[in-house]
Amino acid sequence: MPEMVDTTIKTPDEFSEHLMFDPLPRGKMNDMVMESMQITSWKFWVVAGFLGMVVLVCLFGAWGYLINEGLGVAGVNRPAYWGIFLVNTVFWIGISHAGTFVSALLRVFKAEFRRPFTRAAELMTTFGLVQAGLSIFMHMGRVWLFYFLAPYPNERGLWPNFHSPLSWDFLAITTYLLASTMYLFLPLIPDHAMARDRSKGWRKTLYRTLALGFRGTEGEWTHLRTAMNIFAFAILPVMFSVHTIVSWDFAAAMRPGWSSTIFGPYFVIGALQSGIAAVGMVLVVVRATMKNMKYFIRLEVFDSLGKLMLIISMSWAYFFFNDYLVQWYNGDKFTDILLHFHESGPLGWMWFMMLIFNIVIPWALLWNKKIRRNPAILFTIGLLINVAMYFERYVIVPISLTINRMPFTWRLYKPGIEVWLSLGTFAFFVLLYMLASRIVPLVPVWEVQEGQMAHSLRKVGKATVPAVSELE
Amino acid sequence: MDNKSENKVVHKWGMVIDQDICTGCQACVVACAMENNISFVGEEDAGYGRNMQWIRVERFWEGEYPEVRSTPFQPVLCQQCGSAPCEPVCPVFASVHSEGQQINMQVYNRCVGTRYCANNCPYQVREFNWRDYERPTPLENQLNPNVTVRRRGVMEKCNFCVQRIISGEDKAKSEGRTPGDGEIVPACMQACPTDAIVFGRLDDPDSLVSKLAKDGRGIKLLEDLGTEPAVTYLKGGSSYARNG
Numbered sequence: 001m002p003e004m005v006d007t008t009i010k011t012p013d014e015f016s017e018h019l020m021f022d023p024l025p026r027g028k029m030n031d032m033v034m035e036s037m038q039i040t041s042w043k044f045w046v047v048a049g050f051l052g053m054v055v056l057v058c059l060f061g062a063w064g065y066l067i068n069e070g071l072g073v074a075g076v077n078r079p080a081y082w083g084i085f086l087v088n089t090v091f092w093i094g095i096s097h098a099g100t101f102v103s104a105l106l107r108v109f110k111a112e113f114r115r116p117f118t119r120a121a122e123l124m125t126t127f128g129l130v131q132a133g134l135s136i137f138m139h140m141g142r143v144w145l146f147y148f149l150a151p152y153p154n155e156r157g158l159w160p161n162f163h164s165p166l167s168w169d170f171l172a173i174t175t176y177l178l179a180s181t182m183y184l185f186l187p188l189i190p191d192h193a194m195a196r197d198r199s200k201g202w203r204k205t206l207y208r209t210l211a212l213g214f215r216g217t218e219g220e221w222t223h224l225r226t227a228m229n230i231f232a233f234a235i236l237p238v239m240f241s242v243h244t245i246v247s248w249d250f251a252a253a254m255r256p257g258w259s260s261t262i263f264g265p266y267f268v269i270g271a272l273q274s275g276i277a278a279v280g281m282v283l284v285v286v287r288a289t290m291k292n293m294k295y296f297i298r299l300e301v302f303d304s305l306g307k308l309m310l311i312i313s314m315s316w317a318y319f320f321f322n323d324y325l326v327q328w329y330n331g332d333k334f335t336d337i338l339l340h341f342h343e344s345g346p347l348g349w350m351w352f353m354m355l356i357f358n359i360v361i362p363w364a365l366l367w368n369k370k371i372r373r374n375p376a377i378l379f380t381i382g383l384l385i386n387v388a389m390y391f392e393r394y395v396i397v398p399i400s401l402t403i404n405r406m407p408f409t410w411r412l413y414k415p416g417i418e419v420w421l422s423l424g425t426f427a428f429f430v431l432l433y434m435l436a437s438r439i440v441p442l443v444p445v446w447e448v449q450e451g452q453m454a455h456s457l458r459k460v461g462k463a464t465v466p467a468v469s470e471l472e
Numbered sequence: 473m474d475n476k477s478e479n480k481v482v483h484k485w486g487m488v489i490d491q492d493i494c495t496g497c498q499a500c501v502v503a504c505a506m507e508n509n510i511s512f513v514g515e516e517d518a519g520y521g522r523n524m525q526w527i528r529v530e531r532f533w534e535g536e537y538p539e540v541r542s543t544p545f546q547p548v549l550c551q552q553c554g555s556a557p558c559e560p561v562c563p564v565f566a567s568v569h570s571e572g573q574q575i576n577m578q579v580y581n582r583c584v585g586t587r588y589c590a591n592n593c594p595y596q597v598r599e600f601n602w603r604d605y606e607r608p609t610p611l612e613n614q615l616n617p618n619v620t621v622r623r624r625g626v627m628e629k630c631n632f633c634v635q636r637i638i639s640g641e642d643k644a645k646s647e648g649r650t651p652g653d654g655e656i657v658p659a660c661m662q663a664c665p666t667d668a669i670v671f672g673r674l675d676d677p678d679s680l681v682s683k684l685a686k687d688g689r690g691i692k693l694l695e696d697l698g699t700e701p702a703v704t705y706l707k708g709g710s711s712y713a714r715n716g
Contacts, residue, residue, distance in 0.1 A: 070624030071585070072603035077521035079596055081587035141585015141600065141625030148564045148584050158565070158582075166563035166588055253592045254557050254697060401591065405694055406548070408530040409596040411521040 015457060019298055020112055023452040032292040033441050034198050039291050040438060051431040059424025062417055063138060071141055073417045080401040080413035085139035087393040088422055092132035093246055094389060098275025099125030100180055100239040104232040113304040115451045116296040119444045120286060121279050122184040127432045129177045131425040138421055165248045172245040179238050183231045189214045189224060191441040243271045256335040257400035260327055266319040273316045274389035277382035280305045284379040286442060296443045299373040306372030313362040338403040346412060347399055350391045357388030484574040485632055486674035488684040489547055491707035494668040496529050496545030503663030507633060509619045511605035524599045526630035527660055544707055550597045550630035551693060552576050554700030558589035575632050585625040594694050598629045633658035653679040
């Protein structure tokens with residue numbers, strides 16, 4: 001259908017909306033990134049101070065109180081032995097998925113729009129996993145004995161139970177945290193070297209240590225590229241396995257609403273759903289608040305992320321209805337009661353909000369290019385998707401636990417101190433991110449520069465066409 | 473090592489609960505709490521589903537008052553499953569099977585409080601220590617010295633009064649015999665005024681509990697899950713007279 005082909009000829013100016021076709025001199029770009037780290041307004045410290053207070057009181061204060069008093073101060077009861085702590089764990093692991101997804105998958109597939117924000121997304125992975133780890137420890141009755149979960153040699157010959165999905169979980173999350181931290185660190189080495197050469201004082205010492213003596217020789221680059229390539233491919237199966245294993249905590253249990261064979265991929269898609277939306281939100285904030293970021297994070301980034309969000313929302317809808325249909329079809333009496341409890345129980349509004357925010361709103365809006373390119377609207381959609389995904393986990397954990405096979409014990413869960421601790425994890429995530437933005441170059445400068453070198457405009461007759469050459 | 477295997481006594485302990493003669497008097501609940509040092513959680517926590525009872529008497533009825541077709545009371549305790557869902561999910565082996573008694577045990581010192589076992593228990597009979605509960609003087613004098621006192625953050629549950637089983641088995645062994653039928657009695661059975669609870673060895677076909685378990689009225693709770701419970705419920709025949 002020739003009439004559908006875009007035959008308009010773009011002028012070189014029109015290409016300059018793309019970061020890859022709008023290069024700046026290297027020195028200037030390096031200075032811009034250094035500036036964005038070093039110039040801090042008083043507003044930053046006000047917000048950081050406030051968040052620090054929240055973390056102190058709501059996270060560490062409330063947690064200390066919880067440890068001292070026991071889980072009675074939380075809302076967990078019989079039959080909802082698991083509550084918001086587990087919701088938070090699943091939620092934060094979900095958030096942490098986006099970093100790897102954006103960075104590794106898009107790197108493997110050579111998606112060019114990833115270049116300016118891989119770092120911003122990888123930082124989310126690491127800091128999200130910190131919150132997930134904290135949440136799972138908050139949940140434990142005797143957290144001071146957490147090392148029982150680790151396989152360490154001891155005089156009693158006691159080992160963890162490798163049959164338990166929680167043991168798999170412990171190993172999977174630890175592996176993911178270590179792997180994603182290394183994967184965050186590797187591409188940082190050239191940027192640290194860049195920062196080392198452009199800073200003084202304590203920063204110089206810090207970056208000198210972190211840069212590991214990187215000088216930018218051909219051999220160093222070759223090694224670094226090989227290492228990053230290995231990590232990008234190796235971390236992808238780890239990423240998929242982590243959330244699958246988290247889903248097995250539920251799917252391997254014999255409870256109505258939990259023992260569902262499709263939970264693995266359903267959870268992975270759910271994680272990407274909330275994670276990509278969160279990447280969008282973080283980028284909007286970074287772009288609006290940090291110096292020079294409007295150059296690096298352009299509307300084309302939001303455009304691409306919006307498309308990703310739309311596709312993932314559609315996949316999520318598919319898995320959601322598939323999960324429901326199969327559970328309903330099995331005809332178990334208690335599963336049937338539970339599925340009706342989801343939509344018509346006292347927290348049915350949560351179930352409907354989940355569907356509206358996760359499906360209706362993204363589908364109604366994200367097809368539109370103008371909306372995708374509007375940071376404020378994209379931020380709002382991302383926020384709503386994250387609220388919906390939080391509700392989804394809430395439906396799966398405490399609401400589904402309300403209904404079991406002994407009707408005598410049915411009782412609704414009411415959150416207690418968990419609410420404050422949840423606020424604490426959110427504040428801690430933002431605080432860590434803010435502090436990191438002062439220390440870590442939030443834009444991988446070398447990756448942007450590499451991309452800009454690979455992209456060029458060629459004249460073919462009267463037309464200007466983009467050309468991408470393969471480096472390496 | 474030899475000493476260990478020599479000590480291994482394999483008895484399969486089991487229970488029969490006759491719902492047709494249970495009056496729902498809750499004596500078993502009280503006796504169990506006394507025997508096993510179970511904490512009293514107070515009104516507020518109990519109302520919020522945190523009551524600690526290793527045995528609870530469930531009450532069901534059909535129809536609206538006053539046309540209530542009452543069915544008997546159903547005392548629910550740990551079913552000591554042969555294939556227990558709580559055991560494989562514990563990450564630290566705090567929920568284990570005792571070889572010698574075929575009972576599902578909880579190792580308090582090992583429990584870290586993930587509460588996965590309680591989620592996976594289809595009978596919802598596991599109790600969690602949500603707090604350190606008060607035991608005002610002189611109530612500490614009432615504690616049973618043969619049973620561990622649990623602290624906050626630990627899961628606990630019925631173990632068929634394993635302290636009584638072990639001491640009974642030890643006594644029988646020192647006299648060179650196996651424990652006789654009716655020799656070992658858990659607290660709930662001891663307290664039951666109507667003898668609705670019968671306990672004994674299921675591996676002995678002549679024991680009362682084995683005979684009753686084969687009774688035509690016998691059902692197992694949620695049997696289709698394949699948990700192989702060691703507790704049999706009898707219900708449905710009002711003209712039944714016990715012959716044991």
